[in-house]
Amino acid sequence: MMRPIQMVDTKTQYQKIKTEVDQAVLDVLGSSAFINGKPVQEFAANLSTYNGARHTIPCANGTDALQIAMMALGLQPGDEVITPSFTYIATTEVIALLRLTPVFVEVDARSFCMDPVALEKAITPRTKAIVPVHLYGHAAPMEEIMQIAARHQLYVIEDNAQAIGCDYTFSDGTKKKTGSIGHIGTTSFYPSKNLGAYGDGGAIFTNNDELAAQIKMIANHGQSRQYYHDVVGCNSRLDTIQAAILDIKLKHLDDYILARRAAADYYDAAFAGHPVITTPYRADYSRHVFHQYTLQLNPGNDPATFRDGLKAFLAEQGIPAMIYYPVPGHQQKMFAHFDVAAQEMPVTDWLTQRVISLPIHTELDEEQLRFISEKVQEYCNRQ
Numbered sequence: 572m573m574r575p576i577q578m579v580d581t582k583t584q585y586q587k588i589k590t591e592v593d594q595a596v597l598d599v600l601g602s603s604a605f606i607n608g609k610p611v612q613e614f615a616a617n618l619s620t621y622n623g624a625r626h627t628i629p630c631a632n633g634t635d636a637l638q639i640a641m642m643a644l645g646l647q648p649g650d651e652v653i654t655p656s657f658t659y660i661a662t663t664e665v666i667a668l669l670r671l672t673p674v675f676v677e678v679d680a681r682s683f684c685m686d687p688v689a690l691e692k693a694i695t696p697r698t699k700a701i702v703p704v705h706l707y708g709h710a711a712p713m714e715e716i717m718q719i720a721a722r723h724q725l726y727v728i729e730d731n732a733q734a735i736g737c738d739y740t741f742s743d744g745t746k747k748k749t750g751s752i753g754h755i756g757t758t759s760f761y762p763s764k765n766l767g768a769y770g771d772g773g774a775i776f777t778n779n780d781e782l783a784a785q786i787k788m789i790a791n792h793g794q795s796r797q798y799y800h801d802v803v804g805c806n807s808r809l810d811t812i813q814a815a816i817l818d819i820k821l822k823h824l825d826d827y828i829l830a831r832r833a834a835a836d837y838y839d840a841a842f843a844g845h846p847v848i849t850t851p852y853r854a855d856y857s858r859h860v861f862h863q864y865t866l867q868l869n870p871g872n873d874p875a876t877f878r879d880g881l882k883a884f885l886a887e888q889g890i891p892a893m894i895y896y897p898v899p900g901h902q903q904k905m906f907a908h909f910d911v912a913a914q915e916m917p918v919t920d921w922l923t924q925r926v927i928s929l930p931i932h933t934e935l936d937e938e939q940l941r942f943i944s945e946k947v948q949e950y951c952n953r954q
């Protein structure tokens with residue numbers, strides 16, 4: 572009998588590394604160093620080696636990572652931060668939380684990532700920072716974004732929550748990992764992320780020593796030395812148990828990425844040439860790590876109804892699917908009082924009506940992939 576299909580299968584993945592993980596957790600329990608234990612620094616050092624950023628500062632989650640990054644840049648209320656509307660709310664929420672002004676730009680309809688032309692048009696004298704998102708595991712066009720940022724003297728914070736391990740190739744052939752290219756990179760270890768903890772976690776990356784010192788200080792109550800607090804900070808830590816687990820999972824990350832890419836290849840082949848289905852684009856510069864496998868459906872008319880119909884049809888077959896994200900940032904109530912609410916974003920709206928993400932994770936087998944592909948086609952062939 573076929574194993575039940577899930578969006579992510581962290582349980583089967585855990586069973587394969589159970590012995591090692593259980594021992595690491597027991598070791599932390601035995602040490603009682605629940606906060607700032609040795610595994611926290613070990614994991615941070617190993618992650619720096621893996622992704623090539625000089626500094627890795629662990630923190631409590633990916634949303635905190637974004638917030639601390641923006642605080643470290645010294646941005647002031649009213650400063651404009653440019654980011655896509657087509658992203659998870661955490662990216663845009665922290666901008667408003669810090670009383671900065673979110674400025675939303677369109678994404679490229681193929682890659683789902685920030686459109687550099689739209690970015691450059693959105694820059695004003697008040698713009699201070701750009702936050703590209705490597706959505707679904709595909710890199711934003713960082714080379715162009717960094718060039719634009721340099722021309723206008725702006726900071727770049729990469730939201731790498733969905734793309735840890737993604738290789739970016741520059742036009743001269745050099746490769747870097749996403750998250751290590753901008754002035755600051757951030758990531759999340761939420762359990763369903765490609766490098767997922769067994770609880771919450773996040774990290775901040777930078778190659779700049781001064782920014783690293785600032786980030787460390789802010790994440791630790793603005794403390795420069797014990798009980799001396801130089802700036803207003805926050806309290807954001809990765810706990811030792813999570814660090815110990817993540818350090819083990821980091822060793823498997825490249826294999827996990829290969830498994831995700833293999834599942835994506837299977838889907839790509841199954842849907843190739845289908846008139847209604849557009850499979851995920853893979854730009855030459857980006858080695859997609861498939862945090863999500865997201866189709867665009869282009870039926871003759873009423874795409875959202877057709878797409879929601881596929882989701883319901885798949886659910887009847889025991890196949891979960893998700894809409895990431897049903898409401899883009901510029902249409903969220905929380906931003907109703909910003910200029911962005913009145914903005915027209917045709918590409919973002921187009922995608923919002925057409926995207927659907929299929930199950931993708933490290934434990935999908937061929938029987939499951941075949942079943943999912945057949946059911947998607949069965950529905951789409953009716954069109």
Ligand SMILES: *Cc1c(COP(=O)(O)O)cnc(C)c1O
Pocket residue numbers: 632633634635658659661662704730732733758759760761771772773
């Ligand atoms: C998951 C995610 C975050 C936030 O991470 P948390 O750890 O849940 O706070 C931020 N940005 C993007 C794009 C994400 O997918």
